[in-house]
Amino acid sequence: MARWVSVARASDCPDGEGRELVADGQVIALFHVAGEFHALDGSCPHQAGSLGRGKLAGEVVTCPRHGLCVNVKTGDYEISTPAKQPRYAVKIEDDQVFVDLDSLA
Template sequence: MKSSLERTVCRAGELAPGQRKIVFVDGRCIVLFNLGGELRAIDDACPHNGASLFAGRLEGSVLRCPAHGLAFDLLTGCSPASRALCLTTFPVRQIDDGIVVTLKDGGSLA
């Protein structure tokens, strides 16, 4: 049976639409995005070479890795060019005034 780890990582008011924020959950660096009111959470490491994605250029829901320009759709977690290349994503939701990230088995959900 898989166990889940839920953590409130910030207050909802700290992540307005269009903003992003780095948080730490059990030693993992996670980037939160508010895409026009829709929350997304990803591991802050590009699956290609481990570069930080926090400073990547965001074009709508597509995030570009600042190291090599690889594109990832935050709505699917995968690269539009190759569905085999995907980010590590995490379920995220707002509960009352908090933003909660969920990890399974202390790890990720892809």
């Protein structure tokens, strides 16, 4: 069952930016890219860097701790590995960004 939680106002998240959020104890990296919102597990798997505080260039965020690059739309790492950064389902309603905390995959 879905567990949708409001994490931000869409109007407070400019296109081309990311941010770190905490919802129900879970660290979330939220990104606004080309009019769409994407949410990832906010901790980089290498050294637990904050992806929400990383530099966003197009669809790719760079971990500020050591430079791992992650595609925010797909969760793909920009290195040769089948692993992906876990993602959350996102929806927008009445200027609120909601993340399904049970959808992490």
